[in-house]
Amino acid sequence: MKPVAPGRRAHVFHNGLWGAWIYDVEKIDQPSQTMTFSKGGFQEGRGGGMGTQPFFVEGAQEALDSPAEWWIDPELGYIHLYPNASTPPSLLILPIHETIVSISKPVKNVTFENIVFMHTTDGLMEEFTVPEAGDWSVRQTGAVQLEGVVESAFHHCSWIRVGGNCLFINGSSSDISITNSEFLLPGSSGVVVVGFTSYANTSSFMSYPSNIAISGSLFEGIGVLGKQTSALFVSVACNVSITNSVLYSGPRAGININDGFCGGHQITKSVIFDWVRETQDHGPINTWYRQMYVDPLNPKMATSPQWFRIAQNAILNGPSSNRDLGNLFPAVDNDDGSAMYWIAKNLMIYGGGKNYLGNDKVWDSNLIVFPGRWSHDPCLTAWRGANEVYSNNTCITPDTDQPVYFDASLSGSTCIFNYSDPDIAKYLPHTHSNTYHTPTGLFFSGCNSNITLADLQKVGEEIGSKSVKGYVLEDLLVHAMWLLLG
Numbered sequence: 001m002k003p004v005a006p007g008r009r010a011h012v013f014h015n016g017l018w019g020a021w022i023y024d025v026e027k028i029d030q031p032s033q034t035m036t037f038s039k040g041g042f043q044e045g046r047g048g049g050m051g052t053q054p055f056f057v058e059g060a061q062e063a064l065d066s067p068a069e070w071w072i073d074p075e076l077g078y079i080h081l082y083p084n085a086s087t088p089p090s091l092l093i094l095p096i097h098e099t100i101v102s103i104s105k106p107v108k109n110v111t112f113e114n115i116v117f118m119h120t121t122d123g124l125m126e127e128f129t130v131p132e133a134g135d136w137s138v139r140q141t142g143a144v145q146l147e148g149v150v151e152s153a154f155h156h157c158s159w160i161r162v163g164g165n166c167l168f169i170n171g172s173s174s175d176i177s178i179t180n181s182e183f184l185l186p187g188s189s190g191v192v193v194v195g196f197t198s199y200a201n202t203s204s205f206m207s208y209p210s211n212i213a214i215s216g217s218l219f220e221g222i223g224v225l226g227k228q229t230s231a232l233f234v235s236v237a238c239n240v241s242i243t244n245s246v247l248y249s250g251p252r253a254g255i256n257i258n259d260g261f262c263g264g265h266q267i268t269k270s271v272i273f274d275w276v277r278e279t280q281d282h283g284p285i286n287t288w289y290r291q292m293y294v295d296p297l298n299p300k301m302a303t304s305p306q307w308f309r310i311a312q313n314a315i316l317n318g319p320s321s322n323r324d325l326g327n328l329f330p331a332v333d334n335d336d337g338s339a340m341y342w343i344a345k346n347l348m349i350y351g352g353g354k355n356y357l358g359n360d361k362v363w364d365s366n367l368i369v370f371p372g373r374w375s376h377d378p379c380l381t382a383w384r385g386a387n388e389v390y391s392n393n394t395c396i397t398p399d400t401d402q403p404v405y406f407d408a409s410l411s412g413s414t415c416i417f418n419y420s421d422p423d424i425a426k427y428l429p430h431t432h433s434n435t436y437h438t439p440t441g442l443f444f445s446g447c448n449s450n451i452t453l454a455d456l457q458k459v460g461e462e463i464g465s466k467s468v469k470g471y472v473l474e475d476l477l478v479h480a481m482w483l484l485l486g
Contacts, residue, residue, distance in 0.1 A: 116158045119163075147173060162186045243266065254272045283332060309341075310341065314480075317350040345365045359388070404431075
């Protein structure tokens with residue numbers, strides 16, 4: 001094996017395809033076609049093994065073979081540039097700082113207005129932290145970093161091609177508004193809101209952001225370099241909201257709620273599409289709640305989060321290059337114990353709702369169109385959730401007469417479906433007043449495909465619900481406008 005010039009990095013998706021790791025390449029053995037890594041693998045909190053998943057290597061001099069490509073020789077300090085048609089280049093930008101603005105002391109009433117933040121380093125090989133029990137690890141900084149900042153605002157600001165996160169809000173920051181701003185083509189995430197607990201950080205106190213409000217903003221082309229990234233990521237925070245915004249194009253979920261700490265987050269009146277482009281097994285909105293939290297003033301008392309609200313959004317799911325792997329791709333993925341979610345009056349296209357464990361979720365008055373387009377998902381997939389309601393929804397499934405899949409089992413590997421047994425029924429959604437548009441006009445429940453709508457109505461479920469053959473496009477358009485503008 002021969003030593004490799006410094007600066008080469010391998011970007012490797014792990015077999016789970018929930019994100020990617022980045023490594024420094026130490027050596028390459030050409031006869032065996034193997035690489036040895038010296039550092040890396042910490043840029044995503046939960047992964048799998050390596051095998052045949054996609055990867056690429058940057059910083060290799062041999063790969064400098066197309067216009068607009070460049071390579072840095074760190075030993076000699078030279079930049080090798082393959083010019084494009086606009087040669088000679090009029091401008092070369094070499095970022096040297098990861099953070100442009102950092103406020104780490106308690107301050108109040110700071111306003112950023114009409115400022116453009118551009119061209120920072122990516123920080124991908126620096127320290128990452130796992131904030132809580134979701135899949136993520138995060139780089140705890142950004143082009144702009146706030147800690148302990150209160151009653152402050154960003155108006156008409158832009159983050160364009162920053163190397164890492166755009167805006168990182170942590171600690172006890174609160175009452176911060178981001179309005180009419182744009183986050184374009186960052187290397188990592190758009191807005192990252194992260195606090196910490198004493199357990200997670202082995203300290204004697206907790207510190208968390210609260211009342212962070214995003215409105216009228218645009219997020220485009222998230223995660224150019226990092227693949228465990230989102231337009232908005234929230235962990236250990238209270239009352240984070242995003243409304244009247246457009247979020248599109250990225251490798252993973254557009255919005256990721258990492259845990260159930262405190263809650264109160266709201267996602268409303270926004271357009272969210274073209275996510276999960278390079279990863280798998282989640283949707284444009286992805287949530288987890290894998291651990292309980294306790295009241296710091298009463299350590300024996302477990303806390304219950306405020307209700308989360310996802311309402312009046314247009315959510316278009318897919319497509320992705322990984323749809324053939326058999327995983328679910330819902331529009332809203334309430335995964336791994338997510339609780340206290342009210343999901344209402346959304347237009348969901350090419351994906352429905354999903355619950356895996358957890359409790360207290362309501363899916364009400366949503367219009368779900370062609371949920372099985374990418375992976376044959378139904379209107380709602382619900383595995384073993386307590387106190388959950390699916391009501392007043394309209395769903396169009398042109399490819400199946402089984403528009404729902406309900407299962408009270410823990411794993412989903414075996415079907416447990418019996419509303420007549422109260423011990424089982426408490427882990428199945430309570431349903432009523434839904435309209436199902438199916439190819440034949442018939443309705444059979446997934447999991448137990450022998451159960452019809454009439455069978456469910458005999459045991460008190462799906463009262464007021466109906467199954468209809470086909471659909472009328474004009475009616476769908478009117479319904480969608482009523483949801484989003486009403």
